[in-house]
Amino acid sequence: MLYNNKMKDEIYNVIADVFGIEKTKISEDLSKENFEKWDSIMHLSLIAELEEKFEISFEPEEIELINSVMKLREIIKNKIG
Amino acid sequence: MKYLIFRNHTVEYLFNNLDVNYSGYNDLLCSTADADIIVWFYTAPLKANNKIIVNELNSYIDQIKWLVDNNSNRRIVIFLISQKLLLRWTQTNINIYNAIVSFNSFVRSTCETNILLQYLDFDEFLDQFPKTAILDWKYYLISQSAISPRLAKPFKEWFGRSMQSLNGIRKKCLVLDLDNTLWGGILGEDGIDGIKIGDNYPGLAYKIFQEYLLEASHNGVILAICSKNNISDVEEAWKNHPSMVLTKDHFSSIRINWINKASNIKDIANELNIGLDSIVFIDDNPAEREIVKQILPDVSTPEFPSEPHELPLFFFKIWEEYFKIYKLLEEDKNKVNQYRQNFQRIAKLKEFVDEKDYLLSLEMVLTFVEANNFNIERISQMTQKTNQFNLTTKRYTISDISNYISNNHLVCCMGVKDKFGDNGITLAAIVLIKDNIAEIDSFLLSCRILGRGIEVEFVHLILNLLFDRGITEVKSVFIPTKKNIQTEFFYESVGFTLENSMGNGVKHYSIILNQKFEINKCYTIIK
Numbered sequence: 151m152l153y154n155n156k157m158k159d160e161i162y163n164v165i166a167d168v169f170g171i172e173k174t175k176i177s178e179d180l181s182k183e184n185f186e187k188w189d190s191i192m193h194l195s196l197i198a199e200l201e202e203k204f205e206i207s208f209e210p211e212e213i214e215l216i217n218s219v220m221k222l223r224e225i226i227k228n229k230i231g
Numbered sequence: 232m233k234y235l236i237f238r239n240h241t242v243e244y245l246f247n248n249l250d251v252n253y254s255g256y257n258d259l260l261c262s263t264a265d266a267d268i269i270v271w272f273y274t275a276p277l278k279a280n281n282k283i284i285v286n287e288l289n290s291y292i293d294q295i296k297w298l299v300d301n302n303s304n305r306r307i308v309i310f311l312i313s314q315k316l317l318l319r320w321t322q323t324n325i326n327i328y329n330a331i332v333s334f335n336s337f338v339r340s341t342c343e344t345n346i347l348l349q350y351l352d353f354d355e356f357l358d359q360f361p362k363t364a365i366l367d368w369k370y371y372l373i374s375q376s377a378i379s380p381r382l383a384k385p386f387k388e389w390f391g392r393s394m395q396s397l398n399g400i401r402k403k404c405l406v407l408d409l410d411n412t413l414w415g416g417i418l419g420e421d422g423i424d425g426i427k428i429g430d431n432y433p434g435l436a437y438k439i440f441q442e443y444l445l446e447a448s449h450n451g452v453i454l455a456i457c458s459k460n461n462i463s464d465v466e467e468a469w470k471n472h473p474s475m476v477l478t479k480d481h482f483s484s485i486r487i488n489w490i491n492k493a494s495n496i497k498d499i500a501n502e503l504n505i506g507l508d509s510i511v512f513i514d515d516n517p518a519e520r521e522i523v524k525q526i527l528p529d530v531s532t533p534e535f536p537s538e539p540h541e542l543p544l545f546f547f548k549i550w551e552e553y554f555k556i557y558k559l560l561e562e563d564k565n566k567v568n569q570y571r572q573n574f575q576r577i578a579k580l581k582e583f584v585d586e587k588d589y590l591l592s593l594e595m596v597l598t599f600v601e602a603n604n605f606n607i608e609r610i611s612q613m614t615q616k617t618n619q620f621n622l623t624t625k626r627y628t629i630s631d632i633s634n635y636i637s638n639n640h641l642v643c644c645m646g647v648k649d650k651f652g653d654n655g656i657t658l659a660a661i662v663l664i665k666d667n668i669a670e671i672d673s674f675l676l677s678c679r680i681l682g683r684g685i686e687v688e689f690v691h692l693i694l695n696l697l698f699d700r701g702i703t704e705v706k707s708v709f710i711p712t713k714k715n716i717q718t719e720f721f722y723e724s725v726g727f728t729l730e731n732s733m734g735n736g737v738k739h740y741s742i743i744l745n746q747k748f749e750i751n752k753c754y755t756i757i758k
Contacts, residue, residue, distance in 0.1 A: 191244050192247075194374055195380055198381045
């Protein structure tokens with residue numbers, strides 16, 4: 151559980167950094183739909199940044215699937231456990 | 232600064248920290264109307280067929296020609312093409328290689344003849360990374376990114392630094408320690424025979440470091456010494472050590488004493504008439520660096536390597552980070568000499584009681600010219616770099632200045648020569664003209680010629696020229712900054728009337744022109 155929280159925190163840090171927003175503005179519901187800044191280019195930057203940070207690699211299908219913070223965390227969780 | 236980027240791949244994630252618009256992929260017809268800088272950033276097409284690649288590469292040359300022809304007054308920065316993204320089918324098939332080489336040499340030679348064009352060698356950035364990190368096919372396949380988005384951060388840093396160097400912005404002076412910095416060991420303890428500099432390691436590392444520093448001074452960087460030592464020991468080492476590369480004459484300012492280094496560096500800045508933010512301080516002693524960092528935060532104080540063999544690479548890093556520029560101008564090459572000649576001028580001044588006699592003895596020749604293709608680059612560079620004697624501190628690119636010229640404003644500059652040497656172009660002014668009223672938008676001079684009354688002569692020459700052209704009134708303005716306080720009363724001193732003075736220190740002036748100013752006999756004027 152503790153590990154989970156730390157992970158969440160780190161993911162939120164990356165999101166805040168990439169989008170240049172306050173961490174407090176980020177929630178699980180934040181999505182491509184409801185956040186204008188999250189366009190295809192920012193999506194690329196976000197994915198690249200997460201790959202770098204967690205030393206993981208997303209499959210193209212996964213990159214396509216990620217459309218919200220919740221989905222993003224779910225996919226990362228499956229990758230690192 | 233608004234960029235417009237012509238591209239053939241997805242590049243947005245590389246520039247999203249800037250104010251940028253993008254063309255479509257392979258789109259040349261996109262409007263360039265509101266761009267300050269056009270960037271042409273194509274990467275070699277990622278196609279399997281060699282012939283197609285070669286044809287496409289060849290077509291880039293025509294595209295550049297078209298772009299240049301249709302944007303003759305605009306600044307364009309062109310990326311050279313890198314080979315690194317392509318597969319080499321055989322060692323001996325060099326068609327693609329040749330196409331890339333001829334594109335790149337076309338760009339280089341075009342940039343040489345057109346001052347609004349500059350290029351960036353993209354390989355200089357890519358060389359830091361393995362091939363597999365540069366092109367990540369996954370990203371290319373899902374989003375047409377030829378450069379991996381993972382390189383976005385280092386790319387932004389590199390591009391930012393490169394644009395600075397294209398704009399001619401860099402540090403001016405290296406202030407160097409001696410013991411364990413220019414040679415191994417401590418001169419005061421080890422003696423002239425004991426310090427390490429020569430042809431065997433570790434002395435060789437210091438010798439090579441000094442050779443690079445010497446070359447830096449040939450490339451317009453001023454060298455100075457700040458060391459805790461006995462001056463007589465150092466003079467002896469300079470004179471008698473057979474492997475010493477840098478000796479007394481290579482340094483434009485020398486502080487060898489036991490006073491703290493922050494005060495010494497301040498002194499050096501004053502003596503050379505440069506800002507503290509133009510100085511890079513190199514010292515092996517972390518305590519000395521810390522003091523300087525604390526007291527003089529504007530001075531750049533990089534970490535020093537712990538092993539002598541790291542010195543050459545350390546020099547490369549320093550050069551890249553602080554001193555790299557796109558191109559050396561004549562003024563840069565001569566700068567080191569000019570600072571040294573200033574010593575001789577000061578010595579001369581001491582011989583004279585009367586200032587006029589002193590000025591006469593310098594045999595000064597002032598060359599007043601309106602801006603043209605030979606000096607526009609230098610004028611832009613001066614607006615970018617001059618802080619102290621600069622009345623409005625407005626920064627202009629080459630294309631800004633050529634726009635002023637094509638709109639019939641007056642852009643002029645002046646070269647200064649005397650019997651000790653040629654300072655090159657060291658004064659510049661921009662005067663906006665509307666009907667019979669003119670306004671001095673920029674007026675600046677390089678600090679190395681201060682104190683000889685030349686700035687007064689320059690204003691008079693400008694006003695005389697305006698008078699000849701039927702101008703009856705000239706306005707001017709002083710905008711204060713942290714650094715230009717010495718020019719606060721300049722316009723009063725040359726006869727302008729203060730019109731109003733704003734709360735923020737900005738002052739507006741005017742002068743009515745009804746006759747020409749007499750030119751001071753101390754100068755020979757060439758127009």
